[in-house]
Amino acid sequence: MDAFISHTGIGVPLKRSNVDTDQIIPAVYLKRVTRSGFEDGLFSAWRGDPGFVLNNPAYAAGSVLVAGPDFGTGSSREHAVWALQNYGFKAVVSSRFADIFRSNSGKAGLVAAQVDEKVVQRLWELLESQPGAEVTVDLESRTVRAGDGPDAVHDSFDIDDYTRWRLLEGLDDVGITLGHEADITAYEASRPSWKPVTMRRG
Amino acid sequence: MGRTLSEKVWDEHVVRATPGEPDLLFIDLHLIHEVTSPQAFDGLRLAGRSVRRPDLTLATEDHNVPTLDWDKPIADPVSRTQVDTLRRNAAEFGVRLHPLGDVDQGIVHVVGPQLGLTQPGMTIVCGDSHTSTHGAFGAIAFGIGTSEVEHVLATQTLMQAKPKTMAVTLTGSLPAGVTAKDMVLTLIAHTGTGGGQGYIVEYRGQAVEELSMEARMTVCNMSIEWGAKAGLIAPDQTTFDYIEGRPEAPTGADWEAAVAHWKTLVTDEDAIFDEEIVLDASRMTPFVTWGTNPGQGVPLGASVPDPGSFEDEQDRVSAENALRYMGLEAGTPMREVKVDTVFVGSCTNGRIEDLRLAASIIKGHTVDATTRLLVVPGSVRVRLQAQEEGLDKIFLDAGAEWRGAGCSMCLGMNPDTLEPGERSASTSNRNFEGRQGKGGRTHLVSVPVAAATAIRGTLSSPADLEAVAVVKEA
Ligand code: SF4
Numbered sequence: 001m002d003a004f005i006s007h008t009g010i011g012v013p014l015k016r017s018n019v020d021t022d023q024i025i026p027a028v029y030l031k032r033v034t035r036s037g038f039e040d041g042l043f044s045a046w047r048g049d050p051g052f053v054l055n056n057p058a059y060a061a062g063s064v065l066v067a068g069p070d071f072g073t074g075s076s077r078e079h080a081v082w083a084l085q086n087y088g089f090k091a092v093v094s095s096r097f098a099d100i101f102r103s104n105s106g107k108a109g110l111v112a113a114q115v116d117e118k119v120v121q122r123l124w125e126l127l128e129s130q131p132g133a134e135v136t137v138d139l140e141s142r143t144v145r146a147g148d149g150p151d152a153v154h155d156s157f158d159i160d161d162y163t164r165w166r167l168l169e170g171l172d173d174v175g176i177t178l179g180h181e182a183d184i185t186a187y188e189a190s191r192p193s194w195k196p197v198t199m200r201r202g
Numbered sequence: 203m204g205r206t207l208s209e210k211v212w213d214e215h216v217v218r219a220t221p222g223e224p225d226l227l228f229i230d231l232h233l234i235h236e237v238t239s240p241q242a243f244d245g246l247r248l249a250g251r252s253v254r255r256p257d258l259t260l261a262t263e264d265h266n267v268p269t270l271d272w273d274k275p276i277a278d279p280v281s282r283t284q285v286d287t288l289r290r291n292a293a294e295f296g297v298r299l300h301p302l303g304d305v306d307q308g309i310v311h312v313v314g315p316q317l318g319l320t321q322p323g324m325t326i327v328c329g330d331s332h333t334s335t336h337g338a339f340g341a342i343a344f345g346i347g348t349s350e351v352e353h354v355l356a357t358q359t360l361m362q363a364k365p366k367t368m369a370v371t372l373t374g375s376l377p378a379g380v381t382a383k384d385m386v387l388t389l390i391a392h393t394g395t396g397g398g399q400g401y402i403v404e405y406r407g408q409a410v411e412e413l414s415m416e417a418r419m420t421v422c423n424m425s426i427e428w429g430a431k432a433g434l435i436a437p438d439q440t441t442f443d444y445i446e447g448r449p450e451a452p453t454g455a456d457w458e459a460a461v462a463h464w465k466t467l468v469t470d471e472d473a474i475f476d477e478e479i480v481l482d483a484s485r486m487t488p489f490v491t492w493g494t495n496p497g498q499g500v501p502l503g504a505s506v507p508d509p510g511s512f513e514d515e516q517d518r519v520s521a522e523n524a525l526r527y528m529g530l531e532a533g534t535p536m537r538e539v540k541v542d543t544v545f546v547g548s549c550t551n552g553r554i555e556d557l558r559l560a561a562s563i564i565k566g567h568t569v570d571a572t573t574r575l576l577v578v579p580g581s582v583r584v585r586l587q588a589q590e591e592g593l594d595k596i597f598l599d600a601g602a603e604w605r606g607a608g609c610s611m612c613l614g615m616n617p618d619t620l621e622p623g624e625r626s627a628s629t630s631n632r633n634f635e636g637r638q639g640k641g642g643r644t645h646l647v648s649v650p651v652a653a654a655t656a657i658r659g660t661l662s663s664p665a666d667l668e669a670v671a672v673v674k675e676a
Pocket residue numbers: 264265309310311330332548549550608609612613630631
């Protein structure tokens with residue numbers, strides 16, 4: 001996994017709450033056997049609507065999604081995170097995330113930045129008045145920034161310490177756990193010999 | 203202070219514990235199927251990693267395999283690709299696979315116990331939420347996401363925060379004709395679908411102790427339907443007897459050592475659960491769902507509830523939506539609901555005892571002319587055993603369809619689906635909108651209710667059949 005220190009990119013105002021994983025990517029798109037290519041399914045029910053925000057050329061190359069509360073509720077499908085990443089999103093800013101979505105994001109390297117509801121409102125106003133404006137999500141200082149002058153937004157966001165540390169170091173869970181390999185090996189050596197195996201060794 | 207069963211099993215598997223971090227837990231058995239594993243193997247490949255413990259890993263094909271023509275290439279190209287991918291991955295990474303056509307193929311949660319791989323005190327995971335089934339043996343077993351599947355493949359461990367503990371005590375004995383399925387459906391209607399959120403649940407009490415091993419699996423299977431992380435039952439003589447002699451069960455001195463350890467896997471007298479629920483099993487009756495989540499159920503003898511009778515605003519709205527989707531009128535007696543298809547199968551009720559019970563009720567009857575009965579064994583071994591006992595003949599003589607092993611109509615990923623508007627009585631575990639096919643309407647039922655419903659064409663219990671027989675004789 002690539003390390004995430006700070007990212008600056010076009011902000012996309014997604015002015016909806018309760019965006020569930022079925023809306024992020026419907027089940028019919030889950031049949032792929034790879035981790036890539038899910039961008040076609042992203043928000044597929046809305047992409048046909050010319051008024052949908054990603055259909056506006058100013059936002060089409062967006063990489064920071066700013067969404068309403070309860071983002072990512074519903075099924076546990078990790079494909080929802082992959083679809084956002086495959087499209088090009090590096091971070092999602094919202095005032096509330098569903099637990100499993102937040103956990104899947106942390107594992108896959110997408111930053112789920114939880115901010116105060118007012119920050120979402122101010123970002124929406126800024127991004128709508130200046131389509132294509134950039135938003136910075138700085139994981140090091142846990143801040144989200146956008147614009148300058150009186151409308152500028154500069155506020156802190158929440159993310160748990162453990163996930164932040166992992167993302168800053170670019171460590172995926174597997175990498176971290178393999179760092180404790182000696183512990184695993186020691187544990188394995190202590191397992192009783194009668195525990196079942198699916199294949200006889202040797 | 204004493205510890206609960208689940209705390210004992212948890213503690214035995216902690217590889218590394220550090221304050222402020224989740225525990226690193228060792229996984230004794232990792233089960234794999236075709237739908238949630240491809241990206242995990244891909245991740246290993248990209249990182250140049252291998253499967254750490256292929257000898258603790260087992261794969262089978264179940265979710266989207268056909269239950270007809272299983273000896274021919276799979277007709278649906280998408281399903282075929284997923285199955286082919288699993289076969290390639292299993293071969294490349296050295297994982298034991300029971301593919302379609304193999305005598306040990308079947309639903310992953312039927313295959314593990316039947317091979318004797320599921321044993322007390324283990325940690326068992328699978329990229330499937332009904333992994334909770336294996337808890338019936340006194341194991342901590344739960345479903346995981348695809349990144350976690352990859353994590354287990356690479357490290358044989360998982361990072362997990364320790365859940366809270368809950369005891370569900372079922373007192374008394376279940377009345378005759380009332381099954382483990384009715385017990386768990388009653389419990390879920392009592393707690394709601396989120397009642398178990400954040401807990402590992404231990405089912406205990408006289409009614410649980412009296413259940414057979416397969417019936418215990420039915421109860422633990424549905425733990426996830428009320429939100430529990432996992433559900434488990436303390437191992438006892440019933441458990442040991444079920445495991446002894448199975449292909450992967452310990453033997454000789456190993457067996458003695460294993461049983462000696464398993465006997466320590468009980469909740470200590472002075473252990474304290476974070477939460478407790480007590481229900482009287484002796485008052486339970488056949489239970490069926492009327493709505494679109496497993497918590498929306500009533501006794502078979504009751505009527506479709508009036509949404510207005512729910513105090514909670516959200517419950518009322520969800521009941522209104524459910525009745526609209528299900529095409530049901532409040533006040534209709536459940537027994538008058540006409541059913542088009544009856545499905546007997548799934549990891550909830552697709553084992554040999556379930557088929558024996560269904561056959562014992564169906565024997566000598568015919569399936570209602572306007573109703574279809576689909577019987578899908580949970581595994582090839584269940585299918586063969588049933589054939590040896592002549593159960594297939596009973597089903598076929600009654601006019602039922604006798605199929606190959608797999609998940610089938612439980613989730614309709616293969617061709618076995620409901621048509622829009624079609625109504626089923628199903629022994630499976632989820633009645634979500636569209637679960638068994640787009641627009642399909644599902645009533646979750648026990649095996650006896652499924653069998654009687656197939657014969658009468660409306661939701662029924664075996665007692666209703668006796669009434670018919672008595673009238674005819676008189
Ligand atoms: S039978 Fe149904 S619930 Fe069980 S594993 Fe298959 S799809 Fe899942």
